[in-house]
Amino acid sequence: MTTGKLFKLFKIRGGVHPDDRKQLSAGQAIEKLPMPPLLHIPLQQHIGAPAESLVRRGDEVKKGQLLARNQGAISAPVHAPTSGRIMGVGGYPAHHPSGLSVRTITLKPDGEDEWLDSLEPCDDYDQFSPEEIADRVARAGIVGMGGATFPSAVKLNLRKRYSLHTLVINGAECEPYLTCDDRLMREQAMQVVEGVKLMARALGVEQILFAIENNKPDAQASIREAAEQSEMITVVGLPTRYPMGSEKHLVQTLVGKETPARGLTADIGVVVHNVATARAVYDAIVLGRPLISRVMTVTGESIQHPKNVEVLIGTPLNNLIDYCGGFTEIPERLISGGPMMGQPLPSLRVPAVKGSNGLLALSGKLNRATTEMPCIRCASCVNACPCGLVPLDMANHIKAGSLDSSVKLGLLDCIGCGSCAYVCPSHIPLVQYFNYAKGELASRQRTQHKQNETKRLAEARNERMEKIKQAKREAMAKRKKEMEEKKRKKAEEAAAVAGAES
Amino acid sequence: MSEETTTFGPYTHAKSSISRTMGLVMLSLLPATLFGLYQFGWPAIFLFLTTIVACVVAEAFSLRVAGKPIKPFLMDGSAVLTGWLLAMTLPPWAPWWIGLIGALLAIIVAKQVFGGLGQNLFNPAMVARVALLISFPLEMTLFNQPAPLFSAQAPGFLESLAITFGSSDSIDAVSSATTLGHLKTELGQGVGLPEAATTTASIWQQLWGQTSGSLGETSALLLLLGGLFLIYKKVITWHIPLSMLGTLALLASLFHLIDSDSYVGPMTHLLSGAAILCAFFIATDLVTSPVSIRGQILFGAGCGLLIYVIRTWAGYPEGVAFAVMLMNACTPLIDHYLKPRIYGRDRKGEPLVYSNEGADSK
Ligand code: SF4
Numbered sequence: 023m024t025t026g027k028l029f030k031l032f033k034i035r036g037g038v039h040p041d042d043r044k045q046l047s048a049g050q051a052i053e054k055l056p057m058p059p060l061l062h063i064p065l066q067q068h069i070g071a072p073a074e075s076l077v078r079r080g081d082e083v084k085k086g087q088l089l090a091r092n093q094g095a096i097s098a099p100v101h102a103p104t105s106g107r108i109m110g111v112g113g114y115p116a117h118h119p120s121g122l123s124v125r126t127i128t129l130k131p132d133g134e135d136e137w138l139d140s141l142e143p144c145d146d147y148d149q150f151s152p153e154e155i156a157d158r159v160a161r162a163g164i165v166g167m168g169g170a171t172f173p174s175a176v177k178l179n180l181r182k183r184y185s186l187h188t189l190v191i192n193g194a195e196c197e198p199y200l201t202c203d204d205r206l207m208r209e210q211a212m213q214v215v216e217g218v219k220l221m222a223r224a225l226g227v228e229q230i231l232f233a234i235e236n237n238k239p240d241a242q243a244s245i246r247e248a249a250e251q252s253e254m255i256t257v258v259g260l261p262t263r264y265p266m267g268s269e270k271h272l273v274q275t276l277v278g279k280e281t282p283a284r285g286l287t288a289d290i291g292v293v294v295h296n297v298a299t300a301r302a303v304y305d306a307i308v309l310g311r312p313l314i315s316r317v318m319t320v321t322g323e324s325i326q327h328p329k330n331v332e333v334l335i336g337t338p339l340n341n342l343i344d345y346c347g348g349f350t351e352i353p354e355r356l357i358s359g360g361p362m363m364g365q366p367l368p369s370l371r372v373p374a375v376k377g378s379n380g381l382l383a384l385s386g387k388l389n390r391a392t393t394e395m396p397c398i399r400c401a402s403c404v405n406a407c408p409c410g411l412v413p414l415d416m417a418n419h420i421k422a423g424s425l426d427s428s429v430k431l432g433l434l435d436c437i438g439c440g441s442c443a444y445v446c447p448s449h450i451p452l453v454q455y456f457n458y459a460k461g462e463l464a465s466r467q468r469t470q471h472k473q474n475e476t477k478r479l480a481e482a483r484n485e486r487m488e489k490i491k492q493a494k495r496e497a498m499a500k501r502k503k504e505m506e507e508k509k510r511k512k513a514e515e516a517a518a519v520a521g522a523e524s
Numbered sequence: 525m526s527e528e529t530t531t532f533g534p535y536t537h538a539k540s541s542i543s544r545t546m547g548l549v550m551l552s553l554l555p556a557t558l559f560g561l562y563q564f565g566w567p568a569i570f571l572f573l574t575t576i577v578a579c580v581v582a583e584a585f586s587l588r589v590a591g592k593p594i595k596p597f598l599m600d601g602s603a604v605l606t607g608w609l610l611a612m613t614l615p616p617w618a619p620w621w622i623g624l625i626g627a628l629l630a631i632i633v634a635k636q637v638f639g640g641l642g643q644n645l646f647n648p649a650m651v652a653r654v655a656l657l658i659s660f661p662l663e664m665t666l667f668n669q670p671a672p673l674f675s676a677q678a679p680g681f682l683e684s685l686a687i688t689f690g691s692s693d694s695i696d697a698v699s700s701a702t703t704l705g706h707l708k709t710e711l712g713q714g715v716g717l718p719e720a721a722t723t724t725a726s727i728w729q730q731l732w733g734q735t736s737g738s739l740g741e742t743s744a745l746l747l748l749l750g751g752l753f754l755i756y757k758k759v760i761t762w763h764i765p766l767s768m769l770g771t772l773a774l775l776a777s778l779f780h781l782i783d784s785d786s787y788v789g790p791m792t793h794l795l796s797g798a799a800i801l802c803a804f805f806i807a808t809d810l811v812t813s814p815v816s817i818r819g820q821i822l823f824g825a826g827c828g829l830l831i832y833v834i835r836t837w838a839g840y841p842e843g844v845a846f847a848v849m850l851m852n853a854c855t856p857l858i859d860h861y862l863k864p865r866i867y868g869r870d871r872k873g874e875p876l877v878y879s880n881e882g883a884d885s886k
């Protein structure tokens with residue numbers, strides 16, 4: 023390992039220093055959640071097309087068995103988190119603020135927890151080719167576990183289209199409260215580092231930067247130790263600042279280059295993966311285990327005993343709350359993820375999914391919603407925005423209904439980090455405006471797309487009809503011609519006969 | 525996943541609020557204010573209170589007329605701060621109605637007519653000051669020598685009541701010009717600068733504030749202290765104060781070097797009049813200054829330039845209010861043209877392109 027002490031960092035603009043409140047759960051070692059009575063496993067836990075169910079009500083499945091296969095290039099399969107019986111495949115509230123019903127497989131564990139080796143474990147994983155690694159990662163259903171849930175194999179295959187030089191491992195965990203990555207790095211450093219090396223091989227990069235914020239000295243130390251043998255890995259301590267973990271800003275901090283607007287970090291030769299994803303890769307390739315569980319932080323002032331727990335995918339969240347001793351008071355809010363970018367939960371019935379890193383029960387005392395006041399143009403939001411935007415202007419334009427001008431101001435460059443709303447003294451829900459506008463634009467685009475599609479279909483149909491008509495006309499003309507030909511021939515023949523007869 | 529969600533984060537918030545911001549500004553004004561009130565005695569205290577109370581009442585009245593909730597807007601402290609700043613710029617022994625009219629102008633004309641908090645184009649206190657200066661040139665330029673509370677030359681309580689609320693005859697006896705006003709008059713009469721300067725307050729007196737001048741503008745040192753506190757507390761950034769004072773000092777030094785006989789040196793410019801107060805508390809007014817860093821630097825430099833020009837070549841010895849208002853008028857334009865650069869884009873807004881793409885990777 024090369025030492026990261028003298029690693030030169032580059033400055034990013036903006037950012038905020040929220041009270042990190044990680045001490046609530048940082049000292050708690052990862053515990054395994056007892057088997058819940060029922061698991062609800064959604065078919066879509068990733069960005070892309072939902073997986074297609076392969077099981078039916080009444081089927082018996084083994085732990086690790088493929089339950090649903092990926093559909094299309096950007097998708098991920100889903101596996102059984104334990105052995106048991108399928109109770110049904112149908113609608114169940116999604117792990118999403120809307121709580122809308124999505125297709126979900128319900129599994130009743132039989133308590134045996136019996137494995138089926140869907141991916142064979144292997145010792146000679148050093149021999150794996152990049153293709154084999156990416157293929158296994160795809161088959162294991164691994165997605166970005168920092169919350170982005172983009173299928174990891176697609177990201178590992180970026181080497182085919184970009185020339186990559188650096189793999190960045192995102193151990194920033196800059197969201198307040200969350201400690202699951204911290205614990206993972208402290209407790210399973212070896213697995214994480216092995217996973218990282220496998221990903222680096224799949225990507226064909228020459229260096230690995232393992233970035234960890236300086237508020238996690240223990241994690242830095244254990245990763246340093248685990249990476250000691252590796253020349254490629256540099257552990258880099260990051261200044262503690264939100265949103266340090268934003269992919270593009272993390273890369274800028276480390277390599278000093280901005281990712282071009284609307285581009286990928288791969289455009290500048292860098293790919294970023296999360297710590298938990300690295301462990302999942304290790305599990306998949308070395309142990310032959312698909313992604314069926316993850317570590318979550320259950321915390322907040324309203325939780326009796328904040329903990330870091332390893333949960334099976336599909337575990338209803340109320341099992342986690344119960345395991346942590348329940349609530350000390352009625353929480354003001356229940357959040358999935360961190361308090362900056364997390365989303366409110368519709369209920370505790372919804373299941374844990376591959377992208378869930380935290381379950382927060384926030385107390386009203388600390389997070390009271392206050393009345394919104396007019397903007398006083400204090401520029402706090404401008405100074406806090408890591409993307410160089412002028413949030414107050416964008417919000418004004420959105421309020422006035424002119425979405426297009428807000429786009430001109432950079433709405434689509436906004437990463438939704440919430441730094442602006444965090445500092446606003448007038449408590450203006452800036453992110454709400456931006457997300458509303460982004461949603462509105464997306465739906466407009468969809469409508470536009472639909473219209474175009476309808477138009478295209480209609481045109482195609484007309485064309486088809488026209489062709490058929492044309493064909494008919496031609497056929498008719500041909501027949502007519504043939505008939506005439508025949509007639510003429512007949513006439514000629516008749517004439518000839520007549521001529522001959524005469 | 526779908527976008528049809530109703531609430532968004534963040535679900536945690538910095539301990540910031542408008543009242544906290546305004547409170548910090550007042551806190552940082554406190555030392556200079558207390559000093560001013562002490563040095564100019566009871567009449568100054570009466571005037572100070574009258575102005576603030578008038579502002580608050582005017583604000584409450586306007587909110588009522590506009591049908592807005594009164595309590596949250598009064599509690600935000602912006603009206604008090606406006607009154608406070610206005611009072612700081614008034615001659616300390618000005619009669620009560622100057623404070624009252626000023627307050628009405630500031631709150632009603634300059635702020636509420638524009639749409640209330642956050643909507644005004646011009647700094648309310650400066651609008652009031654300019655309007656008062658034009659309408660009541662006599663009352664607005666009558667400055668008195670410091671007469672600290674409880675000192676021998678200080679007027680007693682009743683006498684002070686008469687000064688502020690009674691007829692203004694008694695004032696003439698004690699009137700005295702500000703440093704800048706004095707120099708301007710003398711220069712106008714053909715007296716050379718070195719000569720004229722001997723009769724003004726020393727640099728030390730100006731620094732401390734033991735000189736005649738507006739109620740809260742005299743103590744450059746205490747104002748500076750308050751200003752630095754504001755920067756430390758991140759209510760304002762250093763860009764406007766530095767660019768403004770820097771420009772002012774630069775121009776003053778330049779002309780002073782060229783002709784030290786007719787141009788006042790930089791120290792006098794910086795330390796006298798409203799320069800320091802303006803740099804930290806008025807030009808930096810959040811609502812009426814640009815939001816981007818580059819915009820703020822331009823804004824500050826513009827203020828500094830205009831202050832120098834007006835002080836030196838225009839009819840008013842004190843150019844701060846005019847300068848700030850002129851620059852306020854430019855703020856929307858500055859904000860439109862000087863935006864921060866968006867991440868991943870160049871200054872024109874096009875996505876970045878790396879020409880050495882192939883070379884530096886692999
Ligand atoms: S932080 Fe809030 S009040 Fe300040 S400029 Fe931005 S939107 Fe306006």
Ligand code: SF4
Nearest residue numbers: 407436437439440442
């Ligand atoms: S949410 Fe958007 S506008 Fe606000 S600070 Fe983050 S990137 Fe900037």
